[in-house]
Amino acid sequence: MTPLDDLLLLRAFVCIADCGNISAVARSMKLPQPTLSRRLKLLEDHCGVVLVRRDTHRMHLTEAGERLLEDARAMLSLADEAQQRLHEDQTGLKGHLRLFATIDGGQFTISRLIARFLKANPGVTAELAYSNRPARMIEDGCDAGVVVGEITDDSVIAKPAGKVVRYLVASPGVVAERPAVKKPADLEAWPWITLSGAQFGNSREVVLTAPKKDSETIKVSPVMMSEGVTSIREVLRAGLGIAVLPDWLVREDLVSGKLRRVLPLWNAPPLPIHVIYNSQRVQPARVRAFVAFAATYMTTEMHTAD
Structure with missing residues (x-):
């Protein structure tokens, strides 16, 4: 048997390391002190090294011992998570989810997604944070997130969950006061509002594509940049200029006439959606279930004709 084969020995060792007193650990584990001392001695014999130095105090x-302690904590954590997953698989999903989403999607589509998941799994609770910086949220302990834009951090696992269709929109007043637009280059001099954030692309150029045509890139000088598409929609409604916005956000505005599509045959490249989670941990059942649910929900919700 190797020193890492017996989780009881490792658990006793971690408790001793945390407490620093065998008598106190024996009481907390409800074991006779000689039994706990024998477990520590057995672990040291298996390891072939002294793990703990004892003095009078x-x-x-x-x-x-310091090196083994880090590995022992990791092994016990995995064992506890495995036990929890077995329990969840037998009794239904339970526990708390720490989730995050990119700023605007989290307030609309992602909130509806979470509501449906929680209604289907009444033993689960959740909290939702907003951030356009997904890697930081995972580092801060979030279980999973739904994010829009390119994922460049290989420390997370990113499960594809559809794409966001985007196109040009402006208010009717802005369109009416300018010459008719026939091609993308005609828009370069318009007042632009753009989305900032490296995962969304270059905020000073707009790439457009159309069926059976080469893509075109417009160089722009934005009058305003924002991290959130909702704020961009609001300034477009106020007549500030033109922008590329997601279909899910402006559908109702197009129907009501508050906004109009410009060059309706041309779209901006769609932005990918991902459900991301930590690549360094074995996930509890509730996290795995949420990731699968979210990927299916977002793929369906964001499906629309280009």
Whole structure:
């Protein structure tokens, strides 16, 4: 048997390291003190090194003990998570989800997604944070997130979840006061509002594509940039200029006439959607279930004709 084969020995060692006192650990684990001491000695014998130095007042880890402690914590955490997943699979999903989403989608589509998931799994609770910087949210302990834009961080797992269709829109007043637009280049001198953030592309150029045509790139000098598409929609409604916005956000405005499509045959390249989660952890059942649910929901919700 290797020193890492017996989780009971490792659990006793971690408790001793945390407490520094065998008597106190024995009481908390409801074990006789000699039994706990024998487990520590057995672990040291298996390892072939001294793990704990004892003096009259307290116990201290050796250098080897410090190294083993980190690995022991990781192994026990995985064992506990495995036990939890087995329990969840048998009793239904339970527990708390820490979720995040990109700023605008989180307030609309993602909130509806979470509501449906929680209604289908009444044993689960959730909290939602907003951020356009997904890697930082995972580092801060979030379980999963739904994000729009390119994912460049390989420390997370990104599950594809559809695409956001985008096109040019402006208010009827802005369109009426300018010459008729026949090609993308005619829009270069218009007042532009653009989306900032590296994952969304260059905020000082607009790429457009159309069926059976080469893509075209417009160089623009924005009168305003924003991290959120909702704020861009509001300034477009106020007649500030033109912008590329997602279909899901402006559908109702197009029907009501508050906004109009400009060059309706031309679209901006769609932005990918991903459900992301930590690549370094084995996920509890509730997280795995949410990731699968979110990917299916977003793919369906964002489907629309180009």
